[in-house]
Structure formats: structure tokens, C-alpha cells
Amino acid sequence: MAASETASPQQFVEWFRSAAPYIHAFRGRTFVLAFGGEVVNEGSFSALTRDINLLASLGVRLVLLHGSRPQIEQRLPARASRYVRGMRVTDDRALVVVKEENGRLRTEIEALLSMGLANAPMADTRLKVAGGNFVVAKPSGVIDGIDMMHTGEVRKVDAQAIRARLDSGEVVLISPLGYSPTGEVFNLTYEEVATETAMVLGADKLIFLVDSASPSRRAPRELTVSQVENRRTDRGPSEGLRRAARACEGGVKRVHFVPRRTDGALLLELFTHDGVGTMVTQDPLEQLREANIDDVGGILRLIEPLEANGTLIKRGRERLEVEIGRFTVLVHDRVIVGCAALYPFANSGAGELGCLAVDSVHQRSGAGERLLRDVERQAVQLGLNELFVLTTKTSHWFRERGFVTASVEHLPPEKKSLYNLQRRSKVLRKALS
Numbered sequence: 001m002a003a004s005e006t007a008s009p010q011q012f013v014e015w016f017r018s019a020a021p022y023i024h025a026f027r028g029r030t031f032v033l034a035f036g037g038e039v040v041n042e043g044s045f046s047a048l049t050r051d052i053n054l055l056a057s058l059g060v061r062l063v064l065l066h067g068s069r070p071q072i073e074q075r076l077p078a079r080a081s082r083y084v085r086g087m088r089v090t091d092d093r094a095l096v097v098v099k100e101e102n103g104r105l106r107t108e109i110e111a112l113l114s115m116g117l118a119n120a121p122m123a124d125t126r127l128k129v130a131g132g133n134f135v136v137a138k139p140s141g142v143i144d145g146i147d148m149m150h151t152g153e154v155r156k157v158d159a160q161a162i163r164a165r166l167d168s169g170e171v172v173l174i175s176p177l178g179y180s181p182t183g184e185v186f187n188l189t190y191e192e193v194a195t196e197t198a199m200v201l202g203a204d205k206l207i208f209l210v211d212s213a214s215p216s217r218r219a220p221r222e223l224t225v226s227q228v229e230n231r232r233t234d235r236g237p238s239e240g241l242r243r244a245a246r247a248c249e250g251g252v253k254r255v256h257f258v259p260r261r262t263d264g265a266l267l268l269e270l271f272t273h274d275g276v277g278t279m280v281t282q283d284p285l286e287q288l289r290e291a292n293i294d295d296v297g298g299i300l301r302l303i304e305p306l307e308a309n310g311t312l313i314k315r316g317r318e319r320l321e322v323e324i325g326r327f328t329v330l331v332h333d334r335v336i337v338g339c340a341a342l343y344p345f346a347n348s349g350a351g352e353l354g355c356l357a358v359d360s361v362h363q364r365s366g367a368g369e370r371l372l373r374d375v376e377r378q379a380v381q382l383g384l385n386e387l388f389v390l391t392t393k394t395s396h397w398f399r400e401r402g403f404v405t406a407s408v409e410h411l412p413p414e415k416k417s418l419y420n421l422q423r424r425s426k427v428l429r430k431a432l433s
Contacts, residue, residue, distance in 0.1 A: 019271040021334065026270070027059035030166065030201050034194035035209040036067035039260055040105060048209075049112050051266045052171070056127060061166040063197060064173045066109060067190035071101040084143050086239070090150035090187040098150075098187045102175045106131065109173060130170040134158045135193060137178020137186040152178050152186025154193060159200040195243050199250035206252045207269075208240065209260035210277075223280050225249060244280035255280040273335055274361060288374055291327035291339065296320050298336035299327065303357045311393050312355060313423070327355070328374055330367055337362045340371040342378050348412035350386040350429075351379040372401060380432050387432060390425035403428035 033052070039045050056062055072088070073081065075097045082089040090098060110129045137152035155178070165172050174197065176190040191208070198206035228245040244255035258269045258277040269275045279285075291299065299320060306312040315323075323341065330338030338358040344351045353375050358367045379387050388411065389398055395405070406429045408419050419425075 018273065022271050023058055025334070026055075026204075028061065029204040030061040030063065031055065031205045031207060032063045032065065032194055032198040032201065032203045033207045033209070033266075034065040034067075034190055035260065036190065037070045037072075037101075037105060038067075039209060040066070040108060041070050044260065045109065045112055047263060048266065049115065051264065052113065053127060054267070055270075056171060062171045063162065063166070063201070063203070064109070064171060065176070065190050065194040065197065066105060066173070067176060068098070068101050068105050071105060072097055075101060082146075084146050084148065087140065087143075087148065087151050087189060088187060089146060089148055092150070095150040095185065095187065099177070099185060102177055106173065106175050113171065113173075128168075128170040130165040130168075130172050131174070132158075132161060132165075133179050134162055134172075134174060134197075135178040135188070137180060137188060139180075139184075139186065150185070150187055152180075152188055154178060154188060154196040155180075157193075157197050157200045162197070162201065191240075191243060195247050195250075198247055198252045198255075202251045204253045205256060205270075206244075206247050206254070207256045207258060207266070209266075210240070210257050211261070212259055221275065221278060222285055223278065224284055225280065225282050228280060241280065248280055248282040253281070273333065285333045287331045288370060289329060289331065291324050291329045293321060293324055295327070295329050295336060296324060299329065299339050302336055302339060302359060303355060306357055312357065313420075315355070328371060328378070330358070330362075330371055332362065338367045338371050340375050342375050344379070344382050344384060345412035345414060346382070346384075349384055350388055350412055351375075351382065351384045352415065353387055353389045356389075368397070369401070376430075376432060385432055386429055388427060388429040390419075390427055392423060392425050395426045395428060398428045398430075401430075403430045 035045075035048075039048065052062060052064070069088075072094070076094060080094065088094065113127050113129050134157060135154060136156040136158070138155040140148040140151045140153050142148070162172050174193060176188045176193050178186045178188050178193075180186065194206060194208070197203075223241070225245045225248050228241045231241070240257060244257070247255050256269055256275075256277050256279050258265045262268070262276060265276050269277050269279075296317060300317060303312055303315065307314045326341040326343060328340050328342075329336050340356040341354040342351050343354055353372070356368065356371060356375075358371070376387060387403075388406065389403065391398065395403075399405070406427045408416060408427055410429060411419065411427060
């Protein structure tokens with residue numbers, strides 16, 4: 001559907017500009033995308049093919065991992081299926097079905113990836129799909145007193161061979177099968193294969209398409225590894241979250257759980273700031289730091305709407321470049337989502353809090369309070385005993401945080417001489433301990 005049918009031209013422009021940093025950052029990066037057999041069984045892989053096609057056209061190096069459980073279940077009688085700790089007990093009969101269904105699925109997926117898609121990003125080219133015996137496996141042995149027979153575990157993933165395929169511009173497709181040096185075939189879980197593959201490749205992203213946006217009830221949008229480990233539920237973190245934490249500790253930069261039933265969910269997760277799923281990272285995505293000259297553009301984009309509606313006084317780029325050392329920025333996933341500046345008046349023992357701005361998405365997350373506390377900390381370190389602010393629209397917000405109304409006469413002389421009588425800004429002050 002054309003952009004004009006779903007959004008105004010300006011909305012499209014704004015979306016495209018907001019996606020540009022991600023497009024730039026993803027080129028040449030390695031993503032491992034894992035999905036269960038349900039995605040193919042329910043016919044949704046055709047739509048997913050377009051998104052895979054788009055990622056490939058943007059220079060993303062893609063490794064695809066598919067599952068096959070529902071296809072195998074359809075072939076085996078219910079009484080013939082046994083599971084231990086979520087893994088199928090694969091006897092001789094089941095192994096035949098496992099090999100047949102994985103082969104059939106692989107052929108179907110390759111066919112869909114080979115389709116010439118009208119109006120697709122790579123419509124004039126053909127997506128090349130590579131496969132191979134990349135996974136070396138070993139038998140799971142006996143678990144809880146039950147012989148797992150042909151069920152196995154990943155022993156090694158041939159990262160060098162996979163990288164060679166990626167370097168040649170191919171998409172790598174891996175089935176949940178492993179091979180032993182003695183020529184045996186083992187049935188593996190696609191989740192384990194995906195996790196081990198992402199770790200040995202040092203993938204930038206490991207993405208699981210799941211039934212819901214979260215691998216665990218009540219899981220927030222973002223979690224760090226330490227937050228996963230500290231989660232207190234009846235059964236602790238879910239298996240998906242534990243796997244994600246292990247992947248991050250093993251070198252994967254980010255693990256995403258994306259709802260598979262949402263059309264375009266993969267693109268929404270990757271190219272919008274809020275995403276639609278749950279993400280696990282080793283370290284927090286949010287960073288509070290001193291601004292530098294490279295942040296000027298991001299700060300301008302943040303404050304321009306507030307300047308336009310009169311909340312902030314106008315600052316040109318040149319002034320902002322000169323004053324950039326006064327600014328603190330709150331960065332979330334490489335995007336500036338908040339800023340504040342401290343202007344000290346040492347002779348008066350006071351400091352001005354200026355240009356406090358937070359984007360609308362993060363205003364309810366406590367971002368403003370974090371910026372305020374950091375500016376207060378800076379002021380104390382400079383030996384200041386008071387912080388003041390001039391505002392026309394947000395005096396209630398500051399009063400709720402310990403500021404009290406003051407008069408213009410309380411301003412430092414240097415600031416009082418610059419007071420704009422036409423703006424009639426309210427003066428608020430706060431004593432610093």
C-alpha cells in the first residue's frame with residue numbers, strides 16, 4: 001500500500017527520517033532470525049518474506065533458523081510423542097519423520113524466498129539461500145531417567161563456514177538438525193540452534209518470532225541481563241528470557257522477542273524507537289552523559305517543537321554549539337530523548353536550569369526527574385547552593401519537585417538584567433543541600 005494511502009506525506013517524511021539512523025546502523029550487521037514451524041504452517045511466511053527481502057536489500061547479513069514441531073506433530077500419533085523438559089524423545093520412527101519434515105520445510109522456505117516479489121526491494125534480483133552441515137551435534141543421552149535416543153544438543157557451530165556464505169551475499173538457512181562426526185543425525189530444538197549460532201557469530205541481534213510480544217507475562221519492553229536474573233516470579237524467569245540472557249552474556253548484543261501474528265512486526269521492532277516486542281540487552285539502553293558537539297543536531301530536533309510553541313526560548317545552532325558544554329543529554333538506544341543545561345552564576349552561588357526537554361514518549365518514564373537530579377548533582381559539585389529556573393508553562397512540574405515561587409529580584413544580577421519582560425516567565429528556586 002502506498003504511503004499516501006495510510007499517512008500524510010509529512011508523516012511519511014517524519015517516519016523515514018526517524019528510521020534513517022537504524023538503516024545506517026544495520027548495514028553490514030548480522031541478524032539471526034528464528035521462527036517456529038507455525039509461521040510456515042499458518043501461511044504467514046509469505047508476508048515475512050517481504051520483510052526479509054527488505055532487510056537483505058539494506059545490507060543486513062541474515063541467518064534464518066526454522067522450527068518444525070507442528071509439522072512433525074501432524075505426522076506422529078499423539079501417543080507416539082513424548083517430551084522431557086520441552087524436548088522430544090526422538091526414537092527411530094520419529095527420526096524418519098523429523099528428517100522428512102525438515103527437508104520439506106526447508107524446500108518450501110527456499111521456494112518462498114526465491115519468489116520474484118512485485119514492487120519488492122530486490123524485485124530485479126534473486127535472493128540467494130545457502131545451507132550446509134553447519135551444526136555439529138551430540139546425543140542428549142539420558143535425562144530424568146529417559147533415554148532421549150536421537151535427540152541431541154549443539155556441540156559446535158561452524159561460524160567460519162556461515163560467515164563465508166554471508167560474505168558472498170547469501171542468506172543462510174539452518175534447520176534444527178545436527179550431525180555427528182560418526183555420521184549420525186540428531187533432532188535439535190531450533191531455539192538452541194539459534195542461540196548457539198548467534199553466540200558464535202557474535203550477532204548484533206537474535207530475533208525470535210513468538211506467539212505474543214513477550215516471552216514472559218508482565219515482562220517490560222526492555223530488560224537487562226541482571227534484571228532477567230533478578231526477576232521474582234513463581235517459577236523465576238521464563239525459559240525464553242533465560243535463553244536471551246545467556247545469549248547476551250555469550251556476545252549477542254541484543255535479543256528480541258517479536259509477536260509473529262502482527263503484520264510487519266519485524267520492521268516495527270527494528271525501525272521504530274518504541275518497537276513492538278521485548279528486548280534483552282547486556283547493559284541498559286539508557287545513558288545519561290555530558291553532551292558533545294555531535295549531539296547538537298539531536299538536541300535541536302528535540303527542542304524545536306518546544307521553541308515553536310513558546311515553552312522554550314529559541315536557540316540557534318551557533319548558540320547551541322557554543323553552549324554545548326553546559327548540556328547533559330539522556331540517550332536511549334542511540335537517540336537523544338532528553339536534555340538539560342546548567343548555567344552557573346558563581347558569584348551568587350546559584351545556577352540556572354535551562355532547556356529541560358524530554359520527548360513525549362519518555363515523559364512518563366521519569367526521564368525529566370533523572371535529568372533534574374543530575375543537574376542538581378552538578379550544581380552541588382560546583383559549590384552552588386541554589387538552583388533556579390524560568391518557565392512559562394511548567395511551573396507546577398517544578399513545584400512538585402521542591403521548587404518554590406520567587407520574584408525576579410531573587411535572580412543573580414547578571415540574569416536579572418537579561419530578564420525578558422515580554423515573556424513574563426515565572427521564577428522558581430530550590431535550595432540545594
